[in-house]
Amino acid sequence: MPRVRLQDVAEHAGVSTKTVSNVVNDYPHVTPEMRARVLASIAELGYRPNATARRLATGRTGTLALAVSDVSIPYFAELARTVARQAAARGYRLLLEQTGDSIEAERSMLLGRESGLVDGLIFQPSRLETAELARYTLHAPMVLIGENAAPDSVDNVMIDNVRAARRVTDHLVGLGCRRIGFVGHEAGGISETSRQRLEGLHAALRDAGVPVLPELEIATSAIGAAQAEEAVGAALDAGIEVDGFFCRDDLSALGTLRALRVRGVAVPDDVAVVGWDDVAWAPFVQPTLTSVRPNTERLAQIALDLLEERIAGESGPGRHLIVEHSLVVRESAPASRPR
Structure with a gap:
């Protein structure tokens, strides 16, 4: 079938091609009645805007990209859903x-933006260094998210991982924990995320007069519940003594809970457990999981605000912004527990 053209929609709706273009590009000065008539014709004819033609006419494609390391990690899946919903509300795909x-995939993805498929990018880097990231800002608007160091020239949105980790540790200490383990940092080379969370743990322990015990820090071969269960189980079988676990993420917490349950260790009576990310299933595991909750709604909103400003021509220095977090207290590390 021949491709439906803008002119075909205009003739079907009885309006000018300019009016159809205004509706397609979501310009605000189209009356509701006219917009409804054009949208009805678009739906009936099956019109699909030509991204190349749209870019030639407006300089934009109406498409953004979100790049993360692994969409199978629940936090990134939930973040992607949030960004997609908010982007759609602003008229973007x-x-x-x-x-x-x-690092090769990160470079390839950034250089690929030169093809003109997207107007801008929200990117969670894990390998690229700041100097290299700074060079890529020349190609298209970009906003970084996450804990890795950001160039002064690039916008970045994150939560304060050190402060949040201190909050977790203070909570565990308040429950009477004195041998607090950390689960989930990478065995093959620690990430900036893990480094900051360990920094907050160590600082809070020192402030509370509680020993920092590196032998209680349990690395895993990869981020995942199975890897955490294996590592924690091996540590428990080797005789590790711990009364609280601070887990790098909720997947690590899930594996930790299972390792404890299999060995008959009661949570939270014997060992308290705190996760990080407060993913959708955290209130439904047994026991329900205490977890750090990053404000992903606010993170997505700020990242999109900054990106739209860059797309519109903002050329000032990078804005590095902190998004709030909270500690959601549930059964695995309650507000108090029997002494």
Whole structure:
């Protein structure tokens, strides 16, 4: 079948091609009645805007990209859903890129933006250094999210991981924990995320007069519940003594809970457990999981605000902004427990 053209929609709706273009590009000065008539014709004819033609006419494609390391990690899946919903409310489509925690994939993805498929990018880097990231800002508007260091020239949105980790540790200490383990940092080379969370743990322990015990810090071969269960189980079988676990993320917490349950260790009576990300299933595991909750709604909103400003021509220095977090207290590490 021949492709439906803008002119075909205009003739079907009885309006000018300019009016159809205004509706397609979501310009605000179209009356509701006219917009409804054009949208009805678009739906009936099956019209699809030509992205190349749209870019030639407006300089934009109406498409953004979100790039993260691994969409199978629940936090990134939930973040992607939030960004996609908010982007759609602003009139954008969203492309999702997965870099696989590979520096080559991160470079390839950034350079690929020169093809003109997207107007801007929200990117969670895990491997690229700041100097290299700074060079890529020349190609298209970009906003970074996450804990990795950001160039002064690039916008970045994150939560304060050190402060949040201190909050977790203070909560565990308040429950009477004195031998607090950390689960989930990478065995093959610690990430900036893990480094900051360990920094907050150590600082809070020192402030509370509680020993920092590196032997209680349990690395895993990869981010995942199975890897955490294996590592924690091996540590428990080797005789590790711990009364609280601070888990790098909720997947690590899930594996930790299972390792404890299999060995008959009661949570929270014997060992308290805190996760990080407060993913959708955290209130439904047994026991329900206490977890750090990043404000992903606010993170997505700020990232999109900054990106739209860059797309519109903002050329000032990078804005590095902190998004709030909270500690959601549930059964695995309650507000108090029997002494």
